[in-house]
Amino acid sequence: MRVTLKDIANELNLSVNTVSRGLRNMDDISLPTRMLIQETAQLLGYQRNLAASSLRTKRSYSIGIIITDYSNPVMSEIIDGAEAVGRKHGYTMMIGASNENAAIEEEIVGRMLEQGVDGLILVPTLLNPDLLHKLDQSQKPYVLAARKYPDCLCNFVYCDDLVGARLVADAFYAKGHQSFLYVAASHSSAVSRDRLQGFSSRLSLFGISHDNIHTLETDATREGAFQKMRSWIQAKQQDHVLPVTAIFAFSDYVACGVYAALKEFGYQIPKDISVIGFDNNEFSTIIEPPLTSVDNHFFEIGQRSAQRMLDILDLPENERMRSPQGIITMPELVWRNSVADLSGSE
Amino acid sequence: MRVTLKDIANELNLSVNTVSRGLRNMDDISLPTRMLIQETAQLLGYQRNLAASSLRTKRSYSIGIIITDYSNPVMSEIIDGAEAVGRKHGYTMMIGASNENAAIEEEIVGRMLEQGVDGLILVPTLLNPDLLHKLDQSQKPYVLAARKYPDCLCNFVYCDDLVGARLVADAFYAKGHQSFLYVAASHSSAVSRDRLQGFSSRLSLFGISHDNIHTLETDATREGAFQKMRSWIQAKQQDHVLPVTAIFAFSDYVACGVYAALKEFGYQIPKDISVIGFDNNEFSTIIEPPLTSVDNHFFEIGQRSAQRMLDILDLPENERMRSPQGIITMPELVWRNSVADLSGSE
DNA sequence: CTGAAAGCGCTTACAG
């Protein structure tokens, strides 16, 4: 059997109480007994039973993190970041993936609450508007990571998509591009809309009208983007010339599909057409040509989500629900070789 | 405050005992009261406190899974598979990454044991021979996934590397290749040694001697493989001709480095040199040319690890430590376009 | 500085 406080107490002829306090190094226990207790615990291989202590303290030192799916490396970065800061502060992470399924997401949330997590970090599916309501009822703090619920009054951490899109606009403009295609995710995605918004409003600053910005809606997968892009090329090309010189892809996955479609029609990147992606996935350095992409620092998003969580948990219980806080992180453009210079200036 | 059994009991003028049994649908409670209890629980938004119940039952319905790092997509597949079967059976997963650091690994194991996980699935670092001993002492069941501790008497699940390597040998041989380079991981890696072993013993069956199998040790990273491969090419090429026609890369990451080095020296794949990788990472379909690779079905490894765990947990406690079981999964070769046909037969 | 007692929210024999 596992050794308990009682075992140590018996061993030392002390009370369970004293052992408990001694182990937690409280200074109302004399230093010598504290040492003695801690040494004996070590010797007997004592391991605290957190389930028991959490019953009393209402703290489990576990945090749940719910992502959408494991196949996207972006999620791994978020988990990695969150776990790193969580562990440093003595927390263990529970994990679950919704696979973009609202029912599963809700099930996982329920399970984690049963398990008694102190709080929840989630990359929400956005398909389940009731979820936030339920979370509010649960009284457990939660922070939304990497995705936006429109008008939500809650803790969240995400990358500034407007700035990211502006970075793309600036990059293309600096290289002399004047006509664009934005290969979007679903138009119902707030993130996708924001990126288009940031992109086109920046370009209009430069005197480039909306007419010069084509858009193409996709399901944000590589295969989906590939199919849509093929059709688009077929419909729009004339004498093997595209009506745009630059493509802004919603994500690197989308960019991959775009690459494949362009290559199929014999277009060379960046010679014939330039491409910039978003997310700065690892494979962006591997594909040919290496893809210029916006890094939204998902590791940092994970870290800050966890940090925000810890900050909340440090608050007295009755203050935790007050003043949710939004944290917006700054993206960064990573230059590679998928953009041609049309400006003739260098 | 969260609603407890007591609240439901008060509401219905029943004892906590009855409510507890009613909620668990035990048939020594009359059907009508059972229904009543369950409806009331639903109504009040009751959520079981697993920490409390586990204190009594010694079951937490959580399983810890410890991987080496998040950056390798292979790990995500393992987690995905393990979580899928775990969740289906009512378990929640705790997660931690050792980053190949033995001290962190041990810390995480300790934390998870404190948290009271029912068992542990781990992709061990192999740097910490004491770990298994400690795990044995903990009395908690554990299963090792995807990596081999030599001579370990414990539950494990991994892919048959010998078979995988044979698949590669067969593939190259069928296409007429006769001289090879194996780009290995560290020679202290049992997995890497097994792959070489399977590869060369198969080839010797075909009458190809060990002299025709060069080897190159790397650290199994893309960059490391790239550097080592460059040096190798410089040392071995004569008049821009390599001494081998086919390269077996320890992993797809290694293959990426190999690709980069080959391209730098102007070698075309597969025209000048053929390459086969291992792991069948997603990016293998993206790189140019698409990489033929051995899929070791990590998702399945995750699933079976969890399944094995559940099977153990179904055993009475005193039988759990008996008869550890090894499960070896079957790899599969996925053909793409990185192997030239030298046989002239088709 | 240390101990006796109560209680966290459950479940498990045991009565009736």
Added chain:
DNA sequence: CTGAAAGCGCTTACAG
């Protein structure tokens, strides 16, 4: 079929 009591392993006031 339902209830009273004890206990899982801790922590928290409260005494002394």
